[in-house]
Each structure stands twice: as structure tokens, then as C-alpha cells.
Amino acid sequence: MKQVGRDIPRLEVRAKVTGRADYTHHLQLPGMLYGKVFRSTVPHGRILSIDTQAARELPGVHRVVTGADIQKLIPEPYYGPAFHDQPILALEKVRHVGEPVAVVLSSDPHIAEQGVQLITAEYEELPAVYDEIEAMQPDILVHDVLRPAGTFADLKHLKGRGGTNIALDYHLRRGDVDKAFAEAAQVFEHTFKTQQCLHLAFEPFVSVAEPGDNRLTIYTANQSPSFVRIEIARLFGWPENHVRVKVPYLGGGFGGKLYIKLEALVASLAMMTRRPVKIALTMEEQFYMITKHPTTFRIKSGVDKSGRLTARTCEVFWNGGAYADIGPRVAQKSGFTAAGPYDIDNVNVDSYEIYTNRTPAGALRGFGIPQLVWAYESHTDLIARELGADPVEFRRKNLLRNGRPHASGTVLNDAAIGTVFDSIVSRIGWDKPFDRGSGTLRRGRGVAIGLKAVISPTTSVAIVNISADGSVTAYTGTVDMGQGSDTAYALIVAEVLGVNAEEVRVVHSDTDITPYDMGTLGSRSLYHMGNAMRLAAEDAGNKLRALAAEAGLPEGTNYPPSEIFKKRFGMQAGNVIGSASFVPSYKPPDPQTGQSDNVTPFWMVGGAAVEVEVDTETGHIRIVRLVNAVDAGKPINPGVVRAQISGAAVMQLGFTLSEAMHLDGGQVTNASLADYKIPGIGDIPPMDSELVTAEQQTGPFGAKGAGESGTFGVSPAIANAIHDAVGVRIMELPITAEAVLRALRAQEGRPLADE
Amino acid sequence: MSARAISFTLNGDPVSTAIEPHRNLVELLQRFGLLGARESCGQGLCGCCTVLVDGVAVSGCLYFGVWVDGKDVSTVEHLDAGGELSKVQQAFIDCGAFQCGFCTPGFVLMSHQLLNEHPDPSEEEIRDYLTGNLCRCGAYPEIIQAVKRAAKM
Numbered sequence: 001m002k003q004v005g006r007d008i009p010r011l012e013v014r015a016k017v018t019g020r021a022d023y024t025h026h027l028q029l030p031g032m033l034y035g036k037v038f039r040s041t042v043p044h045g046r047i048l049s050i051d052t053q054a055a056r057e058l059p060g061v062h063r064v065v066t067g068a069d070i071q072k073l074i075p076e077p078y079y080g081p082a083f084h085d086q087p088i089l090a091l092e093k094v095r096h097v098g099e100p101v102a103v104v105l106s107s108d109p110h111i112a113e114q115g116v117q118l119i120t121a122e123y124e125e126l127p128a129v130y131d132e133i134e135a136m137q138p139d140i141l142v143h144d145v146l147r148p149a150g151t152f153a154d155l156k157h158l159k160g161r162g163g164t165n166i167a168l169d170y171h172l173r174r175g176d177v178d179k180a181f182a183e184a185a186q187v188f189e190h191t192f193k194t195q196q197c198l199h200l201a202f203e204p205f206v207s208v209a210e211p212g213d214n215r216l217t218i219y220t221a222n223q224s225p226s227f228v229r230i231e232i233a234r235l236f237g238w239p240e241n242h243v244r245v246k247v248p249y250l251g252g253g254f255g256g257k258l259y260i261k262l263e264a265l266v267a268s269l270a271m272m273t274r275r276p277v278k279i280a281l282t283m284e285e286q287f288y289m290i291t292k293h294p295t296t297f298r299i300k301s302g303v304d305k306s307g308r309l310t311a312r313t314c315e316v317f318w319n320g321g322a323y324a325d326i327g328p329r330v331a332q333k334s335g336f337t338a339a340g341p342y343d344i345d346n347v348n349v350d351s352y353e354i355y356t357n358r359t360p361a362g363a364l365r366g367f368g369i370p371q372l373v374w375a376y377e378s379h380t381d382l383i384a385r386e387l388g389a390d391p392v393e394f395r396r397k398n399l400l401r402n403g404r405p406h407a408s409g410t411v412l413n414d415a416a417i418g419t420v421f422d423s424i425v426s427r428i429g430w431d432k433p434f435d436r437g438s439g440t441l442r443r444g445r446g447v448a449i450g451l452k453a454v455i456s457p458t459t460s461v462a463i464v465n466i467s468a469d470g471s472v473t474a475y476t477g478t479v480d481m482g483q484g485s486d487t488a489y490a491l492i493v494a495e496v497l498g499v500n501a502e503e504v505r506v507v508h509s510d511t512d513i514t515p516y517d518m519g520t521l522g523s524r525s526l527y528h529m530g531n532a533m534r535l536a537a538e539d540a541g542n543k544l545r546a547l548a549a550e551a552g553l554p555e556g557t558n559y560p561p562s563e564i565f566k567k568r569f570g571m572q573a574g575n576v577i578g579s580a581s582f583v584p585s586y587k588p589p590d591p592q593t594g595q596s597d598n599v600t601p602f603w604m605v606g607g608a609a610v611e612v613e614v615d616t617e618t619g620h621i622r623i624v625r626l627v628n629a630v631d632a633g634k635p636i637n638p639g640v641v642r643a644q645i646s647g648a649a650v651m652q653l654g655f656t657l658s659e660a661m662h663l664d665g666g667q668v669t670n671a672s673l674a675d676y677k678i679p680g681i682g683d684i685p686p687m688d689s690e691l692v693t694a695e696q697q698t699g700p701f702g703a704k705g706a707g708e709s710g711t712f713g714v715s716p717a718i719a720n721a722i723h724d725a726v727g728v729r730i731m732e733l734p735i736t737a738e739a740v741l742r743a744l745r746a747q748e749g750r751p752l753a754d755e
Numbered sequence: 756m757s758a759r760a761i762s763f764t765l766n767g768d769p770v771s772t773a774i775e776p777h778r779n780l781v782e783l784l785q786r787f788g789l790l791g792a793r794e795s796c797g798q799g800l801c802g803c804c805t806v807l808v809d810g811v812a813v814s815g816c817l818y819f820g821v822w823v824d825g826k827d828v829s830t831v832e833h834l835d836a837g838g839e840l841s842k843v844q845q846a847f848i849d850c851g852a853f854q855c856g857f858c859t860p861g862f863v864l865m866s867h868q869l870l871n872e873h874p875d876p877s878e879e880e881i882r883d884y885l886t887g888n889l890c891r892c893g894a895y896p897e898i899i900q901a902v903k904r905a906a907k908m
Binding site for chain 1: 777778785789790791792793795796797798800801803830831832834835840844847848849851853854855856857858859860863881882883885886888889890891892893894895896897898899
């Protein structure tokens with residue numbers, strides 16, 4: 001039976017509905033200590049003293065550890081995927097509120113927590129900077145020295161700019177923008193902003209380290225176990241094989257649990273105490289771990305007389321917070337698609353990753369793309385309206401098509417931009433009249449479409465094992481956090497080897513057993529690991545045929561595998577092990593112009609159309625209907641992909657309408673689910689998600705990643721629909737009722753007073 | 756703080772233990788190897804820690820362990836005690852009503868309570884009833900379908 005394309009429940013469903021699925025959250029080991037973190041209360045300051053005496057004297061406290069203690073174990077205790085800029089515990093300075101300064105260890109987590117309350121620290125407070133535009137000036141420096149990591153192939157060029165807060169500046173130059181603007185019939189310029197929000201996985205960050213003899217086992221809720229292994233080995237000066245990283249299922253990730261988070265800390269504490277150490281964050285503490293970049297995006301476009309876009313400049317400022325994390329990759333990899341899915345001959349992009357005194361920012365479901373689409377699709381809509389053109393027709397005229405060069409210099413290929421756009425336009429019924437409301441309730445419609453280039457170059461390695469009875473086991477480093485990766489690989493392997501997917505055992509994320517994978521991120525897994533898995537299964541199939549030949553069976557024999565093993569080894573014995581690595585070809589962008597003719601192995605496309613109803617008395621908006629369309633290539637497990645698309649849209653609804661971290665003096669004043677509003681079941685509008693007919697020719701059986709694509713169009717489609725309904729334009733996320741009401745009142749000439 | 760002796764019924768069996776008064780119900784259940792109720796938000800807002808006490812759903816993160824003394828406690832692990840999944844569990848699988856699965860036990864238990872009270876709930880009733888459970892993966896459309904399906908099973 002054909003396997004890929006079957007709609008099957010994920011392999012682990014029974015464990016999940018019975019509450020028996022394995023998460024790091026639950027893990028307890030004999031003799032384990034719990035660590036609770038004492039955190040900075042100031043956004044920027046020199047540490048003058050840390051008084052841990054009272055905590056140490058609390059009965060039941062095993063030990064209190066500060067940065068100085070860590071440094072005795074690891075002289076250079078700085079980590080990070082792009083820069084080695086983050087100390088395991090603060091040294092000399094603190095750079096954001098909530099930065100870990102000390103840890104109290106106890107076999108009872110309540111006592112450890114009590115111990116934390118007894119610690120005091122004194123700081124010489126330094127001026128702090130929170131805004132990405134202000135931080136472009138070097139008046140306040142978050143870091144005195146910048147330390148590039150040099151770990152990843154695509155970030156080897158990182159230097160940082162000494163004497164500034166700029167961790168990365170990326171530039172793209174195509175055509176002659178100045179000339180094109182001079183010749184343009186009309187020029188439009190806008191500035192859009194996005195807010196700081198966060199992943200807020202329901203399994204909060206948690207890691208456990210178990211010490212051995214010059215080795216460690218780390219159990220962790222993490223999306224990139226191979227990176228954790230390499231980074232921990234580097235910190236301790238060990239070979240990779242001294243570190244074992246195990247990841248069971250993840251209770252949500254969304255890009256938050258990437259690279260290193262708590263792992264270096266628990267590893268150090270376990271080596272110090274010679275006991276297993278667990279640190280599990282509370283929901284509140286998650287607000288001080290990793291967030292989504294706030295951005296300012298200045299965008300300017302030139303249009304010729306016929307309504308064609310001829311020039312676009314994009315200046316994007318990414319507020320990366322106190323530590324770079326993977327922000328430089330966000331600024332670069334998203335930066336080069338900042339001009340959007342349009343065919344524009346003259347494009348300049350300047351994209352800056354900037355340090356500030358906020359909680360660090362990293363990747364969140366889209367690697368920066370949702371922030372960009374918010375700006376360029378709001379801008380595109382404004383241009384169409386100014387020109388008196390239909391926003392759909394204006395886009396159709398300017399959309400980039402397969403075979404045409406993207407602004408990066410790479411020719412667009414297998415990107416279903418037109419199909420996705422047609423799908424949302426027809427499903428929202430753009431050409432049909434609709435009820436525009438009356439009185440104080442007004443309705444409008446909006447569309448938006450976004451493009452992403454998957455991150456490159458990255459490597460996945462897979463192993464497929466056929467046991468002597470013919471049963472099949474696949475080994476993968478992909479972390480399954482609900483996206484259904486285990487099941488997708490089972491389908492791929494089953495397709496190649498002619499078995500049922502349900503019979504394939506998938507072993508995931510244990511670095512002693514599963515081979516290297518760059519990480520579960522950026523919608524890369526299905527394409528990269530999926531290709532590796534297909535090749536590994538083919539390798540296993542070839543080896544099984546070779547085994548049959550060794551056993552003297554004629555070529556093309558239809559003996560079942562178990563008989564082949566029996567013939568070869570005289571009994572039920574042996575294995576056939578197939579393996580494969582997959583890394584796509586890649587050409588790094590030119591450092592001056594950002595040009596490359598091979599910048600990505602595949603393009604992702606997502607679009608959304610919405611109908612909204614605006615209450616002009618309160619500013620409250622109601623989504624009447626949301627339609628989403630995504631290019632997932634030929635989906636491997638369509639039902640699971642569709643749920644991913646609608647899940648992504650739900651998450652983006654939160655980032656669009658309600659979610660925002662509020663700061664006061666660097667403190668997050670709404671660090672709880674009570675005060676930070678995520679979407680609930682009552683907030684879900686009628687939704688309809690479609691996977692358009694498409695094929696990624698280089699993907700496994702025509703498939704490509706799509707976990708993020710459902711986020712792309714949601715925010716600008718809503719802003720565009722509000723504009724359509726009531727004529728006001730929201731330039732900054734989130735679009736709260738207050739923001740809409742302020743815009744309405746300003747439009748009426750009777751603005752509301754400032755807060 | 757000294758531990759207090761308590762006795763209660765856990766998933767149908769009488770049990771006794773001693774627990775300090777500051778420990779919550781989630782911690783108590785962990786001692787019995789029951790991990791389906793999970794503390795996430797710590798404020799009784801997300802529903803990941805849902806447990807039935809005398810047949811009524813409580814937030815295990817805000818409910819002290821000592822309070823179950825003399826009571827009947829039922830967790831998600833009890834639903835397939837006979838080896839068969841409950842209708843709600845099967846419907847959640849059929850409809851793909853979860854992704855990461857961390858909040859799922861809470862949704863499953865609340866859906867059971869909902870169907871006990873309203874055997875054939877309208878979509879509005881489903882939304883109202885499950886409003887105290889949150890799902891960060893955003894599986895709400897599939898959850899609504901699953902509850903409707905379970906009602907028909």
C-alpha cells in the first residue's frame with residue numbers, strides 16, 4: 001500500500017491521551033537536587049556583591065552557586081549559537097532583569113525556592129537601553145566585548161561591530177534603487193513596529209543533568225540535542241562522545257527551546273555536586289528566558305505608471321535583547337526576504353541585530369518572517385489603496401513567479417505563490433459582494449501573503465535498521481514536539497521498504513544512539529531529515545538485497561526479509577543498517593551585496609484572508625472568518641499538516657490581537673498567564689486551512705516543511721481588513737481594541753488622551 | 756513542616772500516605788507515579804493539572820494534597836483502566852485534537868465532565884465549558900470536533 005500521503009494518527013497518540021507520554025518535566029532521578037534561580041532585579045548593572053550566607057544556612061539547602069563558582073569549573077563559561085556572549089551565571093555585569101545570578105540547590109524544590117528569597121545582591125546600576133532604534137546609537141553599550149562563536153556554517157562571518165550594540169548587520173543590494181526611485185511615478189514610505197512576545201510552551205523550560213566520570217547525561221526539553229552535545233563538550237573541553245543528550249517528547253517548543261538554554265547550567269551544577277541536578281522554570285520565569293524580537297521596519301517603495309513595483313528599500317531593526325542567542329540568523333536569513341514575494345528589480349535591504357537590556361530574543365515560529373510580512377503586506381496594501389487599485393489585483397500584478405530571480409539573486413523554484421494567493425482570494429470570496437455592516441458594526445476584508453527561504457546549509461543524518469524478523473527501526477535526532485515528525489519519517493521509511501508505517505519504530509533524540517541533526521527548527525526537519533531518512537531506507541534496502549545475494553538467492557527474489565536473514569545467518573540473527581546524510585548545496589551571499597544564486601533549498605509560502613467586524617464605539621474587533629493557505633509541497637501526512645497550519649494561525653492570532661510583554665524599568669509587569677493573554681477556545685474564529693496542490697521536486701516524495709507557514713499572512717490580513725472596514729491603519733502590533741479605538745478617534749479629529 | 760497522614764481513594768483503590776501541608780495535589784500524585792496532571796502556569800488558568808476530586812474537576816496546582824483526605828480522586832490514567840480508551844480519548848485521536856499533548860489530559864478530563872452534564876453539547880456549550888483549558892499548539896478546532904464526535908459515539 002502507498003504510504004506517503006496517507007492520513008494517519010501520529011504514532012504516539014495513545015500515550016498522549018492517557019497522560020503517559022514521556023516529558024522531561026516529569027523526570028526524577030535518585031539523589032537528585034533541584035535548583036532554583038536567583039535573578040537580577042536590575043536591567044543593567046555591575047555586580048558589587050552577592051550575599052548568599054542566609055541561603056546557605058537554611059536547613060535543607062545543599063549548596064548555593066554563583067558565577068564565580070562556575071568559573072572555577074569552566075574558566076570561560078560563555079555560551080551561545082552565534083556569539084559566546086551568555087555567561088552560565090552572571091559575571092561582573094547583569095544585562096537584563098531576570099538574568100540568572102545564583103542558584104540554590106536542595107533535594108526539596110520548596111526549600112531551594114525559600115533559599116532564593118534569602119539571597120541579596122548589590123549592583124551599581126548602569127543606564128539601560130530598551131528600544132532598538134535608540135540602541136543603534138552607541139551611548140549605552142550592552143556588551144563591552146563581542147565574542148563570535150563560529151559554530152554554524154552560515155554564521156562564520158560574524159564579527160559584531162566593536163563599540164556598538166550591533167551584533168550583525170546584513171546588507172542586500174540589487175539593481176539601482178536610487179535611480180529607480182528617481183524614475184518612479186510614485187513613492188511610498190512607512191514604518192511598522194512589532195512588540196515583544198514569547199513562545200510560552202506549556203511544558204516550561206526544564207533540564208536535568210546526571211554526572212558520570214568525566215561524562216554527563218543531559219535530559220532536556222530542547223529542540224536541538226546535537227547542538228547541546230557539541231556546546232557542552234566545548235565548554236568542558238571534552239570529546240562529543242562524553243556528553244549524552246536525551247530528549248523525550250516536548251510539551252511545546254515553537255523555537256524557544258533551541259540551542260542552549262538551561263543545559264550548561266545544570267551540567268555545571270551536576271559536575272560540581274556529583275549529583276543529578278534538575279532545574280524547571282515556572283511560567284513566570286519563562287518571560288526572562290527567550291522571546292520574539294520586537295522590530296522596527298522602515299519600508300519604502302517606488303511604483304511606475306502601470307502600477308508595477310520598481311524599487312524597494314527595507315531597513316529592519318531587530319531588538320535582540322541582552323544576548324544574541326540565534327538573533328543574528330533571524331536578522332540575516334529573514335532579512336534577505338524582507339522585500340516580500342514581489343518581483344522588484346531594484347532592492348536594498350539593511351537588517352540589524354541589536355543588543356538591548358531586554359530578555360533575549362530568538363526564533364519563534366517563522367524565524368522573523370511574521371514580523372516582516374506584517375510590515376511589507378501592510379505597506380503593499382497601503383500602496384494599492386493610495387493608487388486606487390484593488391489590493392488583490394495590485395498584488396497579482398507584482399507577485400514573484402517561479403523562474404524569476406528573487407531579490408537575493410536566487411531564482412524562485414517550486415514556490416506556489418500564485419496558487420496560494422488564488423486559494424485565499426477565492427475562498428474568502430473576494431469578488432463577491434458581502435455584508436459591510438451598518439451603524440457601529442462595520443465589516444471589511446483583507447489579504448496577505450508571505451515568503452520564506454528555509455535556512456541553509458544544514459545537515460541531517462538518519463539510520464534505518466532492519467532486524468532479522470524484518471521489522472524496521474528508524475533513528476532520528478529530530479525532536480517531536482507535536483508536529484508529527486516521528487510519524488512522517490515512519491511513512492517515508494515504510495514507503496521505501498514496502499511496509500506499513502504503523503509497524504515502523506521511530507527512535508528519537510538520544511545522542512548516544514541517534515545521529516547528528518542540526519536542530520528541529522525553521523520548518524527544516526521534514527525536508528532535510530526526511531530526505532536523509534529516504535536515503536537511509538534506500539541504503540538499507542540495497543544492503544538487504546546484497547544480503548540476499550550473499551545467501552545465494554537469485555536477484556529479484558521475493559523471499560521475505562526474515563527468510564533472507566535466516567538463509568544468511570542460519571537463524572533469526574543479524575541486522576541490516578542503512579544510513580545517510582543530507583546537506584543541500586548552498587552558496588553564501590556576497591558580504592557586500594547579499595547576492596547568491598543558491599541561497600536556499602526550498603521556499604515556503606503562506607497566505608491568509610480574513611473578514612473582520614469592527615465595533616466603532618469600542619474598537620473591539622471580531623474575526624468573522626479566517627482562511628489560510630500554505631504550500632506544503634506534496635504532504636506526507638496531510639491531516640497533521642493541516643492541524644499545524646491552523647495551529648500556527650491560532651498562535652499568530654495571539655501575537656496579532658492580544659499578546660505583548662509590558663516593561664517597566666526592564667521588569668516584565670505581566671509575566672503570567674493571568675496578565676499575558678494567549679488565545680483560548682473562545683477566541684477561535686471560524687477557520688479554514690488549505691494545503692494547495694504543489695510539489696517540491698527536491699523534497700522527500702515531493703514534500704516540504706510548513707510548520708511556520710500558517711503564521712505568515714495572519715497579522716497584516718487583519719490590519720488590512722480593519723482598514724477596509726473603517727478606514728484606519730494600525731502600524732504596530734498588537735492590534736488591541738484600544739489601538740483601534742485610538743485610531744478611530746484620531747480619524748474623527750477627537751483623539752483620546754495619552755495614557 | 757511535618758507531614759500529615761491522609762487516606763483517600765485513588766483511581767478506585769484505597770491508599771494512604773503522609774504529605775506536608777504545603778504540597779499540592781500534582782506533587783502528591785507524582786508520588787504515586789501518576790504524571791498525567793502537570794503543573795504549568797501555577798495559577799489554575801491553563802488546566803494542564805486538572806484532576807477529578809469527588810467527581811468535580813479541580814486545578815491540581817492550586818489544590819493542596821492534604822485536602823483529598825477521605826475523598827475520591829480520579830486522574831486521566833483511570834480512563835483506560837480496563838485497557839480500552841474512553842470515547843473521549845478515542846475521539847481526540849480520531850480528530851487529531853492535540854499536538855504536543857501536554858495539555859491533553861486536562862482537556863480529556865474536562866470533556867468527560869462536560870459530556871456527563873451535557874450529553875449532546877452545542878458548539879457554544881463546548882467553548883464555554885472548556886474555556887478554562889488552554890492549548891498553546893492551538894488545537895482548538897480539532898478539540899471542538901473531538902468533543903462533538905465523542906458525544907455521538
